[in-house]
Amino acid sequence: MNAAYLIPALPLIGAIVLLFGGRRLREPLSGWLATIMAVGSFVATVIVWVSLLGKQASARSIDKNIFTWVPVNSLHVNAGLQLDPLSILWCLFVTGVGSLITLYSIGYMHGDPSFSRFFFLLNAFVFSMIVLVLADNYLFSFFGWEGVGFCSYGLIGFWFDRDTAAVAAKKAFVTNRVGDYGFMIALFLLFQHFGSFNYRDVLHSHLSGSFATGLALMLFLGAVGKSAQIPLYMWLPDAMEGPTPVSALIHAATMVTAGVYLVARSAPIIHFSSAAQWTISIIGAATALLAATIACNQNDIKRVLAYSTVSQLGYMFLGEGSGDYGAGIYHTVMHAFFKALLFLSAGAVIHALHDEQNMKRMGNLRRYLPITFPAFMIGFLALAAIPPFDGFWSKDAILAAAWHKSPALWAVGVLTAFLTAYYMTRQVVLVFFGQSRWFDHAKERGAAGDHHVYEAGGVPHEAPATMTVPLVILAAASVLGWLLDAPFGGLDFINKWLAPLFPPTVAPAFSVATGTKWLIGLVSVAFALAGLASGVAAWRRAVDRPRLEPAVLEHAWYIDEGVSRTVAGPLTRMANTFSFVIDGRLVDGLVRAVSGSFAASGRQLRRVQTGYVRNYALGISAGAVIILFYVSLRAGS
C-alpha cells in the first residue's frame, strides 16, 4: 500500500515547492498546484480506504515506518504512519474538505500580493494535520500538532500588517501553547510509565485509575487548547482575522478537530478514568452553552460562525465524554461539511460586499447571490439541526448519549440546540432577508475613497466558479452526509467502520430505548424549531433590538476583558519586574560590574604610558636595579 506515503508526501511537496518557488509561480498557478496536491492526497486516501475496506474488520490496520526518528537507547520513536479506520476517516475529510477550501481560495485570494505564501501555508497546514492523524505514536503526532499550531499562526496573521491580525495570531499561538503543555506533560508521563510513545504499546495496557485520570486529563488539556474549549476557547473567535478560507480550514477540517481526534485516539486510556470522562462531558456541555449564548449577539458574520464552532466542538466532546465516540466523530465529520460550507458561503458574502463583515450592514442578499444563498441556507439548516439535514442526526446521537450519561447534560445540550437555531436564524435573516442596508454604506465607503465599491456599481456580485463549485459540493455533502451514519436501515457506516477501535471494553455499548430515542429526537427538533421561530419573530423586521442584545453578550460575558485585566495585569507587572529589576539591575549589573572593573583599571594604567622616552628608560633602569639587587641578595645567601 504505497499510496499511504503519498497522503502526507503530496501536500509536503506542494508546500516545499511553494515555499521556495512560490514567487516564480505567481498567481493562479501556485493556487492550482496547492489544489492538485491536496486533491492528490485525497485520492491517495481514498485508495487506502478502499483497500482497507477489502480487509477483515479486525485486520484493518497498516503500519508504515518511514524512518526511525529518535533512536535513543531503548527508546525508538519512528516517523511512522498507522493507517487504521480512525486515522483514515480523519484523513478523508481533512484532505477532502481541505482540497475544496484550497480550490475556493484561488478565487477568494485573487489579487493578494502574497498569493503564493497563502497556498504554501494551506498545504503545510494540511500536511501537519495529516501527520498528526496518521502518526503511529504520540510524539510524531505531537510534531504534526505543533505544525498545525505554527501554520494557524501564519494563516491567522496572514495579513500581518494589520495590528488586529498580528495580535490575534499571537493570541492563538500563546493560548495553544497552554494546551500544548498539557500534551507535553502527557508525553512525559507516557515515557515515564511505558518508555514508549507508540499507540500500539500504550493503548493496550491496563492502567491504574489515578494514573489514567492524570494522563487523560493532561491529554484533554491539549485537546482543550487545540479544540477551543473552556477555558482556552478565546483564541478561536479572534482567529477570524485571517482570510475566510483559513477560518473554514481551521474550523472544519484541520486544527480544531485535532483535539477531538486526540481524545478519540486516547479512548483506551480515558475509559479507565470515570473522572476524566465526566470532566470531558461537563467541559463540552459548558462550552457548548457558553459559546452559544455569546453567538446570539455577535454582529460580525464570521464571529457568529466562530462561536458556533466552539459550541459545536463542545457537543463533540460531550459525545466523546459520554462514551459514544462514534457520535462525537460523526458530528465532527458532519460539522466539517456544514461549517466549511457556512464559512465559504460567508466568504462569498464578504467577497460580494467587498470586505464588509458587519451583518447589520447587509440584508436582502438573497436576490443577488443565487448560489451562495441556497448554499448558506443548507448550512444553516444543518447547523440548526433541522431534519433531515446533517446536523440533526449527529446532534441527536450525541444528545442520546448525553441523556444516558446524565439528563442534566442532555438538558444543557437541548438548550444549546435552541440557542443554535436562534442565532443562526438571526444571522440568516440579517444577511439575506429584510431591507438591503449595504447600499447606503457602500456609498459612504465610496465617498471615503474606497473605489472598489464604486467600480462594481455598488451591486453585490456572485463569486467566480472556483468559489461556487466547492460551495455546491459541500452543500450536497451537508444534505446527504448524514447517510454515512444514519441510525436506521443498517446505514451506520461510521459506527461499523470504527467498531474495531472502540470495542465494548473501551466504550461500553449502551442502549437507549427506542421510545426514549424518539422522544429525544422530537424534543430536540421542537427546541430547534422554537429557536428558528423566535429568531424569525425577533429579527424579521428590526435590525437593532437593544433588549435582545445586552452588552454583556456582545462582549462575550466580558471574559476576554476579565482575563486581560486579572491575568495580564499582574502578569505584565511581574514581567516588568523581572525585566527591569531582576534582569536590568541584578543580572546586567553583575555583568556591567565585571566589564566596568576592567575598563576602570585600564583607564588608570593608561597614565603609565606618558610617551616620554626618559620615563620608560627610568622604568627599565629601576627594574634592572631591582632585579640586580634581588639576584645579589640570592647570591649572598
Add this chain to the structure above:
Amino acid sequence: MSVPSAWYLVLAAVLFGLGATGLLIRRNVLVMFMCIELMLNAVNLTFVTFSRDLNDIGGQVNVFFVLVVAAAEVVVGLAIIVAMFRRRAAATADDIHILKG
C-alpha cells in the same frame, strides 16, 4: 704582566653608568642614541673580560651577537633620527611623546 680583570670590569661599570645616566638625563635623541651604544659596548667589554678569565669562547661569541644587534639598531635608530630631524631643526625625545598609546 697583564692588566688585572678587575680594572676592565670597573671601566665597563663606569662606562655603563655613564651611558645609563646620559640616557636618563639628556634629551637630544642623537646623544641618547650614543649613550645606548656606550652601554652596549660596556657590556661587550665585560663579556670579553670574563671570556678571557674563564677561558670560555662563549663570551666572545656573545659579543658578536651584541655587535650585530647594535648594527641593526643603528640602521633603524638612525633612520628614525633622520626622519625626526627632517621634520624640525632641533628634535628632542620629548617632542614625540604624542606617539603614546
